[in-house]
Amino acid sequence: MEINNIQKVYIVILNFNGWRHTIECLESVFKLKYSNFSIVVVDNNSTDDSVKKIISWAKGDIQVKPESSCFDKLVIPNVSKPLKLCVLNKEDIKDNFSYESNILTLIPNNNNFGFADGNNIGITYAINQKDCKYVWLLNNDTVVPEDCLDGLISVFSKKTNEKIGIVGSKLLYYRNPTTIQNIGVNYYKWIAYTKEIGAFETDKGQFDKDNIQVDLVQGASMFVTKDYIQEVGMLSTDYFLYFEEVDWSIRGKELGYKCKYSPNSVVYHKSGAATGGNSYSFNKKSEISDFFHLRNKIIITRKFYPICLISLYPSYIFPIMNRIKRKQFKRLITIFKIIFTT
Numbered sequence: 541m542e543i544n545n546i547q548k549v550y551i552v553i554l555n556f557n558g559w560r561h562t563i564e565c566l567e568s569v570f571k572l573k574y575s576n577f578s579i580v581v582v583d584n585n586s587t588d589d590s591v592k593k594i595i596s597w598a599k600g601d602i603q604v605k606p607e608s609s610c611f612d613k614l615v616i617p618n619v620s621k622p623l624k625l626c627v628l629n630k631e632d633i634k635d636n637f638s639y640e641s642n643i644l645t646l647i648p649n650n651n652n653f654g655f656a657d658g659n660n661i662g663i664t665y666a667i668n669q670k671d672c673k674y675v676w677l678l679n680n681d682t683v684v685p686e687d688c689l690d691g692l693i694s695v696f697s698k699k700t701n702e703k704i705g706i707v708g709s710k711l712l713y714y715r716n717p718t719t720i721q722n723i724g725v726n727y728y729k730w731i732a733y734t735k736e737i738g739a740f741e742t743d744k745g746q747f748d749k750d751n752i753q754v755d756l757v758q759g760a761s762m763f764v765t766k767d768y769i770q771e772v773g774m775l776s777t778d779y780f781l782y783f784e785e786v787d788w789s790i791r792g793k794e795l796g797y798k799c800k801y802s803p804n805s806v807v808y809h810k811s812g813a814a815t816g817g818n819s820y821s822f823n824k825k826s827e828i829s830d831f832f833h834l835r836n837k838i839i840i841t842r843k844f845y846p847i848c849l850i851s852l853y854p855s856y857i858f859p860i861m862n863r864i865k866r867k868q869f870k871r872l873i874t875i876f877k878i879i880f881t882t
Contacts, residue, residue, distance in 0.1 A: 547673035549577040552662030553680050559590035561681040563597045563604040568683040570619040574690050580645045580662040584652040591648045598623040614683050633665040654780035672766050679760040681810035691805030692763040705797030706764050708757025709805040721809055723747045724754025724801045729845045731855040732837035748803040756789035756799050761807045783836040790844050838882040
């Protein structure tokens with residue numbers, strides 16, 4: 541489908557101690573065929589000199605090669621430097637300024653505000669721009685093909701009676717690019733369980749259909765209209781990490797929106813790089829990932845489906861048994877603290 545580069549997209553990328561991932565992601569984003577976009581990188585108070593590194597990269601002083609040669613074509617040759625760059629303070633984004641001439645905006649934070657609040661800073665900047673039509677939240681540990689953004693926008697260009705909310709991409713594992721991470725997620729409220737659709741299947745085109753139903757899309761790639769944000773609100777800051785997309789989708793559903801999946805938008809996701817873990821292998825999930833995942837099940841259930849707490853609490857017997865089996869006794873203690881204090 542031919543897409544006219546008329547409607548402006550603001551791409552929000554959150555960075556925390558991951559400048560190499562972010563720069564690799566940016567190199568691929570700048571090669572998108574859809575040209576009417578601006579990028580907003582929000583740094584969550586990184587301690588690895590991320591801000592300096594990203595500025596140096598934008599000037600053309602440093603380069604980053606792909607971690608895998610599979611993605612050389614998506615990243616190399618590097619985009620021409622220097623890039624148009626605007627560095628803002630967090631306070632500046634509240635003013636309704638327009639930085640339309642800047643391709644890349646960098647917003648350093650003085651604290652780690654977590655996934656939701658960090659992205660909300662970028663979202664706030666984006667929707668304050670007069671030309672903003674869409675906002676694309678994209679994880680920094682991703683690389684994208686040149687037609688990825690066209691595939692997302694095409695969902696809104698089709699005639700439909702549905703009220704479309706969040707649109708997601710086909711997520712493939714960066715380190716195993718023929719394997720699907722998911723094409724969307726189904727949510728089971730009675731145990732706050734998110735089931736990834738297509739997880740670990742070899743991508744043979746089996747999900748390249750427009751009529752696949754999903755409850756929500758994963759936070760690695762979430763595409764929304766400015767209108768959706770203004771009606772539904774920002775990402776909830778109740779969670780810090782994980783379940784923000786579930787919360788955002790539920791609030792959208794309450795207002796009649798549906799989540800959609802675009803088979804024509806592919807994102808290669810390193811998965812877990814931002815949190816020190818690797819979700820491709822559950823046993824290698826970091827402690828911080830483990831904590832927030834288990835804690836936030838209770839928070840979101842109490843917020844939207846309090847009656848489901850009667851089945852959620854008993855379901856914790858399974859992670860308890862798993863931690864015992866793995867001899868992860870420190871994490872076992874954490875689970876009990878979560879249950880009795882959240």
